[in-house]
């Protein structure tokens with residue numbers, strides 16, 4: 165698809181309006197919102213990520229790309245949430261302390277809502293007490309944590325250890341995700357499951373709620 169290739173370029177160049185336009189055109193052509201999200205937006209962000217890693221792109225450019233991606237996601241959000249699924253559970257989600265990456269977390273939140281979960285999004289840079297307070301006051305079933313940095317992912321264990329210390333660990337399903345994590349890490353820190361992507365997060369949450 166030519167337009168998708170163009171959108172990869174536009175995302176790379178941080179062109180928010182063009183991305184929004186591209187999303188609308190794909191939808192008008194009958195694309196499923198989920199396909200627009202994963203194929204056009206996430207696909208484009210993967211290219212940005214690779215060049216960021218290789219020192220070809222820098223923070224200001226990546227911030228623009230992230231802004232463009234969020235513009236596209238905002239259009240898709242109501243469509244993904246429109247499935248009319250019955251309420252299946254409540255999740256508190258947030259990016260851990262020291263970490264400001266929020267695109268993946270936002271995506272997970274969107275997809276969970278689309279699947280009928282109620283989602284309380286705590287945003288970025290969350291200390292353990294923020295998560296615990298929210299879990300208590302919201303009466304949530306699931307805790308979701310996101311980390312994109314190898315330096316911040318160990319903080320997930322701090323949160324889980326705090327849950328244990330407060331005698332709250334068994335009251336919640338703890339799901340973790342983020343690019344640098346893997347299955348083994350999830351197990352090692354005492355999470356219930358590691359979720360590779362947003363779709364897996366939804367599937368895993370459903371399984372654990374059943």
Ligand code: B1M
Nearest residue numbers: 213217264265266267268308310313314341342343361362
């Ligand atoms: Co940053 N950054 N960044 N960055 N950034 C990465 C993560 C990095 C891998 C880039 C690289 O070097 N290749 C690298 C980390 C290296 C490492 O730790 N080993 C990195 C770095 C180094 C940094 C800074 C330190 C750079 C600097 O300042 N020198 C800095 C850190 C700031 C901080 O947090 N304290 C920084 C800053 C930024 C920006 C602000 C410019 C921007 C963030 C903007 C924003 O989020 N609002 C940014 C971005 C955009 C990225 C990359 C390019 C893209 C991340 C992203 O949004 N991906 C990223 C490169 C990469 O990941 N390859 C990179 C798209 C998103 C859909 O995927 O987040 O993986 P992801 O989420 C997926 C899954 O992981 C999973 O589902 C999602 C959807 O499928 N998932 C979950 C995620 N969270 C989940 C939670 C769950 C379940 C599943 O809970 C249940």
